[in-house]
Amino acid sequence: MITLLSHLSYVALVSPDVEASVDFYVKKVGLTEVARKDGRVYLRCWGDYYTYSLVIEHGEEPALATMAWRTSSAEALEEAVSRIEAAGVTGEWFDGLDIGRAYQFVGPWGHSMTLHWDARHFRFEEGEHASVFPDRPQKRSKVAGAPRYLDHVTICASDVDAFAEWYSEVLGYRIMARTVLEDVPLSVFSVITTNEKSHDLGIVLDGSSRSGRVNHFAFWVDTREEMLIAADTLIEDGVHIEYGPTIHGIGEQSFLYYREPSTMRIELNTGGYRNYVPDWEPNTWKTSQGSYDIYQNGTMHASLSESFPLTDGPSATEEGITEEVRDQLVAGSSSDR
Numbered sequence: 001m002i003t004l005l006s007h008l009s010y011v012a013l014v015s016p017d018v019e020a021s022v023d024f025y026v027k028k029v030g031l032t033e034v035a036r037k038d039g040r041v042y043l044r045c046w047g048d049y050y051t052y053s054l055v056i057e058h059g060e061e062p063a064l065a066t067m068a069w070r071t072s073s074a075e076a077l078e079e080a081v082s083r084i085e086a087a088g089v090t091g092e093w094f095d096g097l098d099i100g101r102a103y104q105f106v107g108p109w110g111h112s113m114t115l116h117w118d119a120r121h122f123r124f125e126e127g128e129h130a131s132v133f134p135d136r137p138q139k140r141s142k143v144a145g146a147p148r149y150l151d152h153v154t155i156c157a158s159d160v161d162a163f164a165e166w167y168s169e170v171l172g173y174r175i176m177a178r179t180v181l182e183d184v185p186l187s188v189f190s191v192i193t194t195n196e197k198s199h200d201l202g203i204v205l206d207g208s209s210r211s212g213r214v215n216h217f218a219f220w221v222d223t224r225e226e227m228l229i230a231a232d233t234l235i236e237d238g239v240h241i242e243y244g245p246t247i248h249g250i251g252e253q254s255f256l257y258y259r260e261p262s263t264m265r266i267e268l269n270t271g272g273y274r275n276y277v278p279d280w281e282p283n284t285w286k287t288s289q290g291s292y293d294i295y296q297n298g299t300m301h302a303s304l305s306e307s308f309p310l311t312d313g314p315s316a317t318e319e320g321i322t323e324e325v326r327d328q329l330v331a332g333s334s335s336d337r
């Protein structure tokens with residue numbers, strides 16, 4: 001298969017209070033608001049190469065509105081759409097802000113995905129955000145530890161392996177790794193990628209009855225030191241760090257989690273390996289091998305099983321699950337599949 005997708009370009013999120021979320025992203029995360037259109041607010045990290053990487057729109061519950069990937073060419077966009085439709089899924093074309101003609105569809109597990117080739121190569125040419133460096137689209141944020149780029153998104157699906165296989169077969173994602181429970185061959189987490197990163201799309205097992213949920217999305221900072229400064233700054237700003245800073249086993253990134261006012265989980269992420277192997281065979285981890293946290297000395301936080309929109313049902317987390325949630329997921333997996 002030709003390479004269809006190049007990388008994650010933006011994530012659109014639903015917030016019950018758009019202004020509170022936008023204020024948080026601007027003042028506490030260090031993003032820049034670049035546009036408002038049709039009720040949506042468009043934001044960018046200082047290093048993003050296109051106009052925006054985060055869109056906030058209004059809705060009753062925190063949720064994923066869509067996740068967008070840029071294709072590798074105009075022809076790849078057409079090929080991706082024909083492969084999606086050959087797989088029995090039909091989407092719609094629309095004209096997006098600075099992305100031209102784009103295709104949006106809802107995948108088999110209920111997640112909206114947007115594909116586009118056109119993209120504005122963004123740069124502040126003048127004014128307070130203009131950088132002195134030719135390669136920088138924008139001056140570095142003055143918020144300490146502000147992320148440079150959008151990094152990845154992690155969604156929830158009722159069958160982790162089937163999700164990974166569908167996106168691999170239809171759109172060419174490489175499946176990089178998976179985590180199974182200690183005593184049951186049930187996949188609770190997997191990572192897939194369109195490029196050399198360990199993942200730009202994560203999948204956690206969802207035992208709830210709602211489809212299309214999201215567990216978190218992630219920004220990139222250049223160094224672990226910047227991430228630690230971000231953690232320090234967030235705490236000084238009254239933001240609770242939900243987990244971390246520590247290091248994932250899968251991907252080997254340093255990371256931490258916190259929440260924005262909608263309760264949506266944000267990850268800060270840096271480091272880890274690059275993998276360029278085109279015929280990579282995914283390894284299977286067990287949670288006891290440190291797939292989630294290589295140090296394995298943190299307390300399991302029940303809040304990490306919360307995904308969005310919130311439901312009464314459990315989802316797994318990347319580190320595994322509590323005993324209660326485990327029992328529900330194992331029971332659900334045998335009846336739902």
Ligand SMILES: [Fe+2]
Pocket residue numbers: 152154202216217218267
């Ligand atoms: Fe993540």
